[in-house]
Structure formats: C-alpha cells, structure tokens
Amino acid sequence: MSHADTVTYSAGAVETALAVLSGSAPAPLPRHKHDLSREQVRETQSGRVLAAAIVLFAEQGYAATTVMHIAQRAGVSRKTYYELFDSKEDVFLDAYRAVSVLLDAARDSLDQEQDRPELAPDTIEDYCRFLLQFLAIIPAATRMFFLEALGVGPRVRARRNESITEFVAGIAPALQQLRSRYEPALPPLDTQLCYAITAAGIEMIVQHLADGDPETLTTLAPEVSDLVRAIVTPNHTAHRSR
Structure with a gap:
C-alpha cells in the first residue's frame, strides 16, 4: 500500500508549499544542531518537495518530470524524497x-x-x-x-x-x-x-x-x-x- 493511501497529508506541509510558491518561503533548514522537531523538519521538507513538484509539473508536464528533478529543485536528497513519498504519483496526489x-x-x-x-x-x-x-x-x-x-x-x-x-x-x-x-x-x-x-x-x-x-x-x-x-x-x- 502506498504512502498516499496510508498517510494523511500534513497541513503544515501544504502551508509550506503554498508559501514557497507565493514567494514567502521559510528559511532553509539549519544544517547544524537545532530545536526543530522531527515532524517540523518533515513538514518543511515535504512542503518544499510539493512546491518543486507543482512548478515542474506545470513547466514541463508530469511525464517529463522525474523524481530526481523534483528532489534537486526542492533541495533534498533522493533518499529524503523516498522517505517522504513512495513515488512520483504520490507527490502529484499530495500536490x-x-x-x-x-x-x-x-x-x-x-x-x-x-x-x-x-x-x-x-x-x-x-x-x-x-x-x-x-x-x-x-x-x-x-x-x-x-x-x-x-x-x-x-x-x-x-x-x-x-x-x-x-x-x-x-x-x-x-x-x-x-x-x-x-x-x-x-x-x-x-x-x-x-x-x-x-x-x-x-x-x-x-x-x-x-x-x-x-x-x-x-x-x-x-x-x-x-x-x-x-x-x-x-x-x-x-x-x-x-
């Protein structure tokens, strides 16, 4: 069973995605030690992936967009992408x-x-x-x-x-x-x-x-x-x- 069938998309991730798309994105996640919870980090990463996917799907279409394209645009690793979404279809569904x-x-x-x-x-x-x-x-x-x-x-x-x-x-x-x-x-x-x-x-x-x-x-x-x-x-x- 896929990610989208088992996990309810997070309101925080949606808010982050819409903020990125509207030009008011939050600051990048700090690379050093921080006080953010695991869930906050996950929401921020998910939101950036959603925003990247929306832009790429709009610019070059679903078929021509790859998981690597989305990960690179979002500034996350391929491994992180697959920790958040099972497939390209899953990210489209949440987007x-x-x-x-x-x-x-x-x-x-x-x-x-x-x-x-x-x-x-x-x-x-x-x-x-x-x-x-x-x-x-x-x-x-x-x-x-x-x-x-x-x-x-x-x-x-x-x-x-x-x-x-x-x-x-x-x-x-x-x-x-x-x-x-x-x-x-x-x-x-x-x-x-x-x-x-x-x-x-x-x-x-x-x-x-x-x-x-x-x-x-x-x-x-x-x-x-x-x-x-x-x-x-x-x-x-x-x-x-x-």
Whole structure:
C-alpha cells in the first residue's frame, strides 16, 4: 500500500508549499544542531518537495518530470524524497490536494467577505472574478491542477473527482438559493445542474490555459457569469454587472 493511501497529508506541509510558491518561503533548514522537531523538519521538507513538484509539473508536464528533478529543485536528497513519498504519483496526489486547499480558501473567503454584495444575477460576475483571481495567484499550481491531472493515473483522477464534488457541495446551496429567490416559477436547481455548471466552467478554464496565462483568467469572468445566469436565472441573462 502506498504512502498516499496510508498517510494523511500534513497541513503544515501544504502551508509550506503554498508559501514557497507565493514567494514567502521559510528559511532553509539549519544544517547544524537545532530545536526543530522531527515532524517540523518533515513538514518543511515535504512542503518544499510539493512546491518543486507543482512548478515542474506545470513547466514541463508530469511525464517529463522525474523524481530526481523534483528532489534537486526542492533541495533534498533522493533518499529524503523516498522517505517522504513512495513515488512520483504520490507527490502529484499530495500536490493536487495542496492546490485544493487554495481553492477551498478562495471559496471560504468569498463566503466570509462582509462587504461583498448579496449574490444576485447582477453580481454573479463579481463572484466569478473573485474566484478566478485566486487561481491567478499561484500560476504553476493552477496549470498543474487543471491541465495535468487527467493524464496521471486513476488515483489522481479519483482525487480530481473528489475535489469537484467538494467544490460543488460548497457552491450548490448559494446557487439553489439564487434560483429560488429570482426564478420561483422554475423547478428547484438540482445538484446535477450545479455539477454541469462546474464542469463547463472547468472546461472554459482549461481552454484558456491551453493558450493563455493563468494571470489573465479574470478575463473569463463575463463568460463564466453568463453561463451561470443562463442556467440558474435564465430570465435575467441580459443584466450584467459593471
């Protein structure tokens, strides 16, 4: 049984990985005697490996990236790499989970934003732009998350499906409430339609990333919001936020 099947990835490692990717990495581990616990050292090393893998998978693809490439980029030995992960697929799986944390944070931030206007047909574009801005924060992670996952293997594809299910579970209540408030004559919005909206949005992002940069993803906000309105509040599709 593999590492990813037996060990729950550490929140500390994920935080380190995202810090490295955002340019605020912690200082390198000291080579001399230190007071760090074994777990702290492991989390830091794991986080650096995850960050290195995300960048390399985004830059040169999963197939062309080797374990040695990742270890060298992370500044760890091959032996240390295999103490942390059993395989290249395992590090991809944990890297994918790390990016999922970023998406969850984006959704949670949106839910907790006090000054954000109420979700309505005319404000959907604002919400879409906010989510797309989060994807642009760490371009390498976005490329890996959307472009590389399908070609890796069944375990990663299964995790991808779980991520989509978790995302839909997070946004479905708001979309269903939006339908009931603005389109009371229409049938309630079922979860499958929320999946369809998410799948279409993912495809739009994938198409954009095939030729464009993650930093320009916010240009998709009008198109994504038009998609949401067309399905959730079809009688309000003519209204656009300014």
